Amino acid sequence: MSQISISINGTQVTxxxxxxxxxxxxxxxxxxxxxxxxxxxxxxxxxxxxxxxKPLWANSSLQHNDKLDVFTLVAGG
Amino acid sequence: MNNVDLSSDDISRYSRQLLLDDIDETGxxxxxxxxxxxxxxxxxxxxxxRYLVGAGIGKVLLVDSDTVEKSNIHRQVLFNQDHIGQxxxxxxxxxxxxxNPYTQIExxxxxANSSNLPSLISGAHCVLDCSDNITTRxxxxxxxxxxxxxxxxxxxxxxxxxxxxxRCNGSDSGCYACLLAQTTVQEDCMSQGILGPVVxxxxxxxxxxxxxxxxxxxxxxxxxxxxxxxxxPKANSETQNTWGKYYIMNAATAQFQSFSLPAYxxxxxxxxxx
Numbered sequence: 001m002s003q004i005s006i007s008i009n010g011t012q013v014t015x016x017x018x019x020x021x022x023x024x025x026x027x028x029x030x031x032x033x034x035x036x037x038x039x040x041x042x043x044x045x046x047x048x049x050x051x052x053x054k055p056l057w058a059n060s061s062l063q064h065n066d067k068l069d070v071f072t073l074v075a076g077g
Numbered sequence: 078m079n080n081v082d083l084s085s086d087d088i089s090r091y092s093r094q095l096l097l098d099d100i101d102e103t104g105x106x107x108x109x110x111x112x113x114x115x116x117x118x119x120x121x122x123x124x125x126x127r128y129l130v131g132a133g134i135g136k137v138l139l140v141d142s143d144t145v146e147k148s149n150i151h152r153q154v155l156f157n158q159d160h161i162g163q164x165x166x167x168x169x170x171x172x173x174x175x176x177n178p179y180t181q182i183e184x185x186x187x188x189a190n191s192s193n194l195p196s197l198i199s200g201a202h203c204v205l206d207c208s209d210n211i212t213t214r215x216x217x218x219x220x221x222x223x224x225x226x227x228x229x230x231x232x233x234x235x236x237x238x239x240x241x242x243x244r245c246n247g248s249d250s251g252c253y254a255c256l257l258a259q260t261t262v263q264e265d266c267m268s269q270g271i272l273g274p275v276v277x278x279x280x281x282x283x284x285x286x287x288x289x290x291x292x293x294x295x296x297x298x299x300x301x302x303x304x305x306x307x308x309x310p311k312a313n314s315e316t317q318n319t320w321g322k323y324y325i326m327n328a329a330t331a332q333f334q335s336f337s338l339p340a341y342x343x344x345x346x347x348x349x350x351x
Contacts, residue, residue: 042262046336051251051323053341054259069334071325074234075262076271077121077209077279 022057042073104292120276122207128284152273194220218253231279236329238279250321254346
């Protein structure tokens with residue numbers, strides 16, 4: 001399979017097999033600087049319904065039909 | 078079975094919630110013995126405190142160092158024009174006394190931080206994080222993990238609210254620090270804006286979850302049920318599946334999502350307590 005299908009926030013897109021979550025988010029334009037250590041805007045990711053800690057994004061590879069939900073953490077009260 | 082009796086006034090005052098299977102007389106007696114700490118008296122905390130006191134909680138500690146400002150009133154329901162300039166804790170006390178004279182209301186005019194939180198939450202059966210910034214939220218989480226105190230978190234911004242219930246008892250679920258690993262949240266209602274009812278929805282969810290937890294928890298005074306396995310809460314039909322799930326609602330679009338929050342194995346807060 002040369003390309004796999006991924007759902008991101010309900011939209012189907014394709015990418016190469018075994019693309020990391022971090023690389024995928026960068027390709028999608030959701031991360032500007034892949035080298036940055038700290039995500040500054042409160043971005044969080046759930047993969048197949050389970051929140052993926054940011055340090056795991058680089059080593060978590062995407063498989064066909066994986067579902068990503070990207071959202072922004074808020075702190076106001 | 079809780080051995081605290083309900084008075085005839087209790088039966089009358091709480092009659093509508095006593096009809097609920099997850100409250101009934103046993104749950105109400107548990108609520109009557111319960112002690113909760115509410116940190117922050119803004120859009121979340123002012124409503125949370127109102128509902129906890131209205132529901133007959135035995136004791137609350139209200140923690141906030143701010144004074145009431147005009148810009149608070151659109152969403153912070155305990156306060157009105159007459160309260161501008163007053164300490165939020167004092168203004169809240171005056172209002173809540175009128176709601177329920179039987180709840181013991183204690184005040185801490187402090188900014189909660191990592192130094193004072195261990196003593197602020199000591200002995201509490203649960204903590205409600207109603208604060209408005211990440212630094213305080215991280216400190217609350219760490220203190221609750223350390224003392225194994227149930228923690229109910231909510232937050233809101235613009236048209237969206239988010240919430241999570243954490244048991245902090247060494248389960249497989251993560252903690253707030255797992256959620257924030259290498260992530261910084263740089264926003265608050267001053268820069269992003271907030272619609273009053275949106276933060277109110279978050280507060281209502283938070284108060285509901287805390288009350289159902291306290292109703293299901295048979296506590297002895299001064300004993301933390303999460304740190305005392307013999308006082309493990311009984312299964313609650315309505316809330317048993319809400320622990321460790323991160324809830325997100327966009328109140329404008331009515332989109333509701335929930336995600337599990339697994340523990341991050343390198344978390345410096347919760348993993349060293351297992």
